Amino acid sequence: MPKILYLKASPRGNESFSNRAAEAFLASFLAAHADYQAETLDLFTATIPEFRAPASQAKYAVMSGKAPTGEAEQAWKAIIDAINHFKSAAAYVVSAPMWNFGIPHRLKAYIDVIAQPGLTFSYSPQTGYTGLVTGRPIVLVLARGGAYGSGTGGEAYDHQAPYLRTSFGFLGFKDIRTVLVEPTLAAGPQAADAALAKAIGELRTLATDPTLVKA
Ligand SMILES: Cc1cc2nc3c(=O)[nH]c(=O)nc-3n(C[C@H](O)[C@H](O)[C@H](O)COP(=O)(O)O)c2cc1C
Numbered sequence: 001m002p003k004i005l006y007l008k009a010s011p012r013g014n015e016s017f018s019n020r021a022a023e024a025f026l027a028s029f030l031a032a033h034a035d036y037q038a039e040t041l042d043l044f045t046a047t048i049p050e051f052r053a054p055a056s057q058a059k060y061a062v063m064s065g066k067a068p069t070g071e072a073e074q075a076w077k078a079i080i081d082a083i084n085h086f087k088s089a090a091a092y093v094v095s096a097p098m099w100n101f102g103i104p105h106r107l108k109a110y111i112d113v114i115a116q117p118g119l120t121f122s123y124s125p126q127t128g129y130t131g132l133v134t135g136r137p138i139v140l141v142l143a144r145g146g147a148y149g150s151g152t153g154g155e156a157y158d159h160q161a162p163y164l165r166t167s168f169g170f171l172g173f174k175d176i177r178t179v180l181v182e183p184t185l186a187a188g189p190q191a192a193d194a195a196l197a198k199a200i201g202e203l204r205t206l207a208t209d210p211t212l213v214k215a
Contacts, residue, residue, distance in 0.1 A: 002091070003037050003090060004030075004033075004036050004038050004089060004091040005038075006040045008022070008042045010096065010097045010143070011044040012097075018097055018181060021095070021196060024204065025203035028203065028204045029091075029207040043106040044104075044106050048110055048113055050109075057072040058073065086120075087133060091138070093138070094141065095141045096160065098142065098144040098146075101157050101159045102163060111167050115171060120132050120171045121172070133171045133173060134173075136175070137173075138175070139179065140178045143180075143182065144158075144160070145185035146185070165178065179202050181199040
């Protein structure tokens with residue numbers, strides 16, 4: 001049974017605009033794709049490997065063609081497990097708030113774990129970098145207090161959407177869909193509710209888009 005993995009990166013539960021929009025997407029997606037099951041990875045409550053000195057040593061060892069040893073080997077094993085779990089999905093949805101123009105630290109920590117040589121990307125001097133997580137869609141559901149989308153004048157401050165698209169693109173994702181929920185604060189509660197309703201409408205359409213998941 002194929003799996004859609006939901007990476008939940010707002011700690012605000014049902015208060016969160018990105019969580020609510022992503023969960024509306026998931027419900028529609030599962031209704032439209034009865035063969036799929038969903039799994040949620042709540043990045044604020046899940047245990048994910050800490051990327052500290054041993055993991056860093058392991059990464060540099062692997063990049064120079066050596067096998068990690070000792071503590072580095074243990075750290076690398078935990079990273080391999082997290083990556084195997086990540087790669088076990090056939091489709092992905094991410095809910096993420098904008099925090100200080102970027103992404104919450106827990107989502108960054110997760111990306112630091114899953115972006116690894118030989119596992120999610122490869123490198124050769126001849127061909128450069130190649131992403132290894134291919135052939136699956138990812139839907140980014142991004143909430144912001146202000147407005148940074150196309151035509152708002154705030155585009156240059158947005159280090160959330162471009163960063164996520166670049167990072168997942170680097171890992172091999174080509175089908176990256178982005179739905180914004182904005183502004184959730186700057187223009188008051190009515191504008192926030194309208195932004196959420198608009199995003200949910202877009203996401204419900206996307207959930208049944210035949211180009212998102214090929215039968
Ligand atoms: C730590 C923190 C930093 C934030 N930084 C920004 C920011 O840089 N720009 C912005 O427009 N909103 C910022 N906000 C507001 C959130 O982006 C906004 O409340 C959004 O709806 C959060 O997503 P969520 O509702 O899914 O949790 C910040 C909120 C917090 C808690």
